[in-house]
Amino acid sequence: MKLVLCGPPGVGKTTVAERLRDALGAAGREVRVLHSDDFSRNTYEQMYERVLADPAADWLLDGTFYRREYRERFRALPDAHLVYLTASLETALERNRTREDAIDERGVRAMHGKFEEPETPDLTLDTEASSVEETVAALERYVSTWT
Numbered sequence: 001m002k003l004v005l006c007g008p009p010g011v012g013k014t015t016v017a018e019r020l021r022d023a024l025g026a027a028g029r030e031v032r033v034l035h036s037d038d039f040s041r042n043t044y045e046q047m048y049e050r051v052l053a054d055p056a057a058d059w060l061l062d063g064t065f066y067r068r069e070y071r072e073r074f075r076a077l078p079d080a081h082l083v084y085l086t087a088s089l090e091t092a093l094e095r096n097r098t099r100e101d102a103i104d105e106r107g108v109r110a111m112h113g114k115f116e117e118p119e120t121p122d123l124t125l126d127t128e129a130s131s132v133e134e135t136v137a138a139l140e141r142y143v144s145t146w147t
Contacts, residue, residue, distance in 0.1 A: 001031075001058040002051060003143065004074050006065035007085035008115045009108045010092025012127040012135070016085065017062040019136045024143065029058065036063030037101070044070045051077065066115045081146070083139065084121035087128035 003020075005013045017033055024031050034050060036043045043063065051059050055078070065071045075082050087095075089112045096108050123142050125135050 001143070001146075002061065002074065002077050002080040003031075003059065003139075004061045004063075004065060004071065004080060004082045005085055006063065006071060006082065006118065006121075007087075008064060008066070008089075008092060008112045009103055010094075010096045011085045011087040012095065012132065013062045013064075013085055015132055016127070016135050016139070017060050019132060020139050021060055023136055023140055024058075027140075031058045031060045033060045033062065036065075044073070048073060064111060064115065066111060068116050068118075071118060081122045081142075082118060083142075084118045084124045085135070086124065086126050091128045 005017055007013055014035055014037070017035065021031050021033050032054070034047050036047065039046045044065070047061060047063065051057075051061070051074070061074065063070075065074070071082060074080055089109065092112060093105060093108055096102050096105070123139075125138055127135055130138070
């Protein structure tokens with residue numbers, strides 16, 4: 001399984017990824033997590049190389065994947081699923097302000113502005129309309145349908 005969590009900054013990707021990893025782990029499923037924030041450059045190339053190095057592992061990939069080409073590259077991998085997390089710019093800005101590693105507000109606005117919304121995600125979840133717990137539960141149910 002390769003579960004790609006994409007969306008603009010501040011929509012809750014990292015929070016959801018960490019909690020989903022914990023929930024799946026508690027259910028006996030080991031999942032490796034890669035966060036785009038862990039890489040300083042060539043982010044999606046490095047993430048892709050790591051996944052290719054261990055294609056049998058279950059991967060949870062957390063990043064904006066703001067360009068269609070990034071998403072398509074990962075989605076072409078066997079057993080890959082694209083999940084689009086969304087929230088309004090206002091909510092994303094508010095959440096960003098509470099982060100220890102806050103992004104400059106101009107950066108959040110810019111990324112929201114140039115984010116290419118996925119045309120056909122496998123699943124879309126509005127993290128503004130649902131709590132983190134509800135979002136993680138929805139993802140757990142989704143994962144259980146194809147594993």
